[in-house]
Amino acid sequence: MNADSSPSTATARRSPLPHLLVWLPTLLLIVVWSLFAWAAHALAGWSGWTAWAGGGSGDWRAWIDALALPAWLAPWLPAESLEAVKAMLVAGAPMMEWLVASMPALMAWLPVLVLVIWAVGTGLLVLGGVLGSVAVGLWRRKLQPALAGAR
16 A cells, blocks of 8 residues: 555545535526516516507507417416406506606616616625535534544
């Protein structure tokens, strides 16, 4: 047995599993957060807001009446669900019209605001992953001092 493989100089390998248990959920949360941000960005940059800001109730009412279920979604949702969404939109339309008309500057900055909120949220999720990974390292050193190099 040579000196390089003696038990006193061999270093134990650590399993990456605890760090994976921290980073996989973190990455999953980042993906879900990004999907929500993408949907919010698409909604914020939607050109249909001009129908709401037009001032006349005919513009948005025609837009609501023109809503239809896509062909791929129609077999999965009952027609009543679309009618319920349309009724909800009609009920909230006056408030939405007032909001869009009274804040045109906000509507111009809304896509940028969504991206800033996404970046801050993603940064916080990454920070949480780093803190979780540091906590795993500290836990390992406390629980298994031999793996940390203490003799």
